[in-house]
Amino acid sequence: MKRVVITGAGTINALGQNVTETLAAMREGRCGIGELEMRDVDRLAVKIGAQVKGFEGEHIFNRQQMALFDRFTQFTLVAAREAMAQSGLSFSGELSAKSGVVLGNSGGGMQTLDENYRTVYEDGKNRVHPFVVPKLMNNAAASHVSMEFNLKGPSFTVASACASSNHAMAQAFQMVRSGTAPVMITGGAESMLCFGGVKAWEGLRVMSKDACRPFSANRNGMVQGEGAGVFVFEEMEHARKRGAEILAEVIGFAMSSDAADIVMPSKQGAARAISGALQDAGVNRDEVGYINAHGTGTAANDKTECSAVADVFGPHADRLMISSTKSMHGHLIGGTGAVELLACIMAVRDGVIAPTIGYEEPDPECALDVVPNEARDADVDVALSNAFAFGGLNAVLALRRI
Structure with missing residues (x-):
């Protein structure tokens, strides 16, 4: 089995339009959640979200590209370009033929879908743009990344709600580890902050109208975000031979299904x-220093997750740091695990633990060290990233410091 390392990272989200800005915001405990800016916002009961403000795709992509790129695809390409630039890779010959891209996404081109539903049902028009289907399909971003960087190997999209990115990155990790591909571009994206997207989530009655407060006793729901996170997963020896900067090592993953309820976590x-990821990584419980929690800020998720962590780690749970960066960048649904992996990289590489901001009242059912409100310096060798999705689909990744 090959060892797998991360040699490039890119992101765009409500905290920043690149990795440097995002990690600085995480260190500062800055909140990217604010008032939504969109059409018909007055008709929404939930008027807050973690939007990417000041982003104008027209200044990055040409007219022909904009006709094909939904906002989630634009986010993906911006993040992928940053990750690829950091990696220093270019793809040709055998490397191109074997390398690919696996991305996570849940809703597809929701902005395009929303706009065209309005065109047909509200405006009464009988025709839509001929590129609507290739623009809104879930695999659009993965396909455009493969085309831009000449990736001719295994390329596809994983859609498993809020675990999509972690599932995608797990697949990419497995391909590199098994020798199927020397390099995989992976991560995820989402842009569901449109009128129809927010209105749909409102119906679930899990949304907060004021803030995301994971683990706090007075938490009252999740807050949607948008953006992308993209990484270069590379076989370690391949990376070392070319003198690449290594950000962290990916050492294990596990997936499970609750097989119980479509929305309630188990x-x-x-x-x-969680225990499967430890076993796959070959690490003991006491080697883990930090967990980036799924931590949505809902009553059900947070207490269930804390209970699961306590069960797996036993006495070590009291010495474990666990935080939810969703309190800052919101819940990116299919893209959330990708942006949250940045916090794990920061923990193992820089020794900085991103905080859970908005924490106000201790909850006896969440009695772990949730790194409340302020970032913390700490020596971390191994970090986990949790993602638990509607449908009862769970995916956990393990990283180690190099």
Whole structure:
């Protein structure tokens, strides 16, 4: 089995339009959640979200590209370009033939879908743009990344709700580890902050109208975000031979299904994924220093997740740091695990633990060290990234410091 390392990272989200800005915001405990700016916002009950403000795709992509790129695809390409630039890779010959891209996405081109529903049902028009289907399909971003960087190997999209990115990155990791591909571009993106997207989430009654406060006793729901995170997963020896900068090593993953309820989380399912990731990585419980929690800020998720962590780690749970960066960048749905992996890289590479901001009241059912409100310096060798999705689909990744 090959060892797998991360040699490039890119992002765009409500905290920043690149990795440097995002990590600085995480260190500062800055909140990217604010008032939504969109059409018909007055008709929404939930008027807050973690939007990417000041982003204008027209200044980055040409007219022909804009006709094909939904906002989630634009985000993906911006993040992919940053990750590829950091990696220093270019793809040709055998490297091109074997390398690919696996991305996570849940809703596809929701902005395009929303706009065209309006065109047909509200405006009464009988024709839409001929590129609507290739623009809104879930695999659009993965396909455009493959075309831009000449990736001719295994390329596809994973859609498993809020675990999409972690599932995608796990697949990419497995391909590099098994020798199927020397390099994989991976991560995820989402742009569901449109009128129809927010209105749909409102119906679930899990949304906060004021803030995301994971683990706090007075938490009252999740807050949607948008953006992308993209990484270069590379076989270690391949990276070392070319003198690449290594950000962290990916050492394990696990997936599980609750097989129980379509929306309510299961402690047992989460615990199986966490313990499975430790087993796959070959690490003991006491080697883990930090977990980036799924931590949505809902009553059900947070207490279930904390209980699962306590069950898996036993006495070590009291010495474990666990934080939810969704309190800052919101819940990016299919893209959330990708942006959150940046916090794990920061923990193992820089020794900085991103905080859970908005924490106001201790909850006895979340009695772990949730790194409240302020970042913390700490020596971390191994970090986990949790993702637990609607549908009972769970995916956990493990990183190690190089």
